[in-house]
Amino acid sequence: MPIYRERLWPAPWVFLATALVIPASLLVFLPISTTVGIICAIALYSAILAALLLTTPVVEVTDVLFAAGRARLPLAVVTVAEPFDGEAATAQRGTQLDARAWMLLRGWIPGVVRVQLDDPSDPTPYWLVSTRRPKKLAAVLNASAASPKSAN
Secondary structure: OEEEEEOOOHHHHHHHHOOOHHHHHHHHHHOOHHHHHHHHHHHHHEEEEEEEEOOOOEEEEOOOEEEEOOOEEEEEHHEEEHHHHHHHHHHOOOOOOOOOEEEEOOOOOEEEEEEOOOOOOOOOOEEEEEEEOOOHHHHHHHHHHHHHHHOO
């Protein structure tokens, strides 16, 4: 049973920005046929919407696991989770980023959580995960990682 669950839906402006495919496809296909232009515009925008919605990752914490998208991490290897928002989050995604880090980033989500790992067999120093509630996710991860249940 999930302790924390968040789906990283695209922001409303992403849907508006991708709607620009409608006039673009109309410009291309209207000279051929009005019907073809309208059908292509609807089909292209529908395909973009489907891709955006179907590829939306989920961030989830259970009793023993931290999942970010398709990646899974046992809580036993989590040492500490640090929340970042605003300028600090921008720095974590940019100048302070370690190239060995595993990332699940979405440009439309301002906050990130850096999850430090303690696994000698894994060269990844930390995970950097986008979240709309960085403080809550970090608190849940820190509490879960410190609990005796995850130390199997």
